[in-house]
Amino acid sequence: MARWEPGAAGRLREAAVELFARQGFDQTTAAEIAAAAGLTRRTFFRHFPDKRDVLFAGEAALERALVSAVDEAPEGLSPLSLIGLALDRASDVFVDMPRDRVRARQAIIDSDASLLERQREKYAALARAMGAALARRGIGEPAATLAAECASVVFTVALTQWLADGESRSLSVIAAEVLAELRALDVPR
């Protein structure tokens, strides 16, 4: 697999996904990940507090993308339109990521209950950050929380579709389509 992330942290993340996928999460140590990345165990722990966190380091960029899109949006938009801008900006975080690597990462997370729980916590934190950004724009409760939770649901559904076998559309196209489906939920059928 070609290197796609420069720098020590990126090399550690890449090596971690490869090793976890090949030999299992429980069977892989931080020292092995560091060695595979040509780095020391000490360097590993300078970048990540524990073995689990090497899988979730990307969530900070995602939060920055979601929140900055809401902060910078023009006035007079509906909460769902703000969510649309945020999801579009968040999709950009995935543009240069090889889909197979994100798929491998998700398969590792799905294989371990404690990793799934960590992912749920990370998503809940993203939703709280979105809710706070919406509140800063004067959107009251419960609208801010509802909109942030809707963003989380749309993003989760879109990401699952993006990772599905045979899917070739970009995440931003899929997220826009899922948001349109959410907007159409009040149409009788």
Place this chain on the structure above:
Amino acid sequence: MARWEPGAAGRLREAAVELFARQGFDQTTAAEIAAAAGLTRRTFFRHFPDKRDVLFAGEAALERALVSAVDEAPEGLSPLSLIGLALDRASDVFVDMPRDRVRARQAIIDSDASLLERQREKYAALARAMGAALARRGIGEPAATLAAECASVVFTVALTQWLADGESRSLSVIAAEVLAELRALDVPR
């Protein structure tokens, strides 16, 4: 606190909430709960697989309410209207419950990470059951999943409000209000 649930299972649930609230979840044994309810430890384990489950036995009634409302609804409704019917039926499950007792139960869950995780799993299972009920009515994907997750979000927000200090409105009134807020998320503001 007056007895409000007849039968062994109800007495065990009631005694569990009282003991957990008074002396802590970790410090309370199944045998103590059984004794407080005037029953044996063996009877406890005939009703509940473990100490945790005594707090979550009500979720089965909630699932039956949500799913039956969707199954029995007339044709030609939107997914959000189906959710409205389901939330209304689910609210009925809480009508005869003393609010202080539900509040005490939630405080116990909030005090323990493993109980919170169990509650998240239960809510996820409710959302899956709702999604399946919507799919049986011919609602496709991702609409069925989106609508079920919206129901879960609305219910969680409404229940939190119902349990807030000083709140006296019924859960069904609050849930209808929160659903109306969800429907208004596409209005510019």
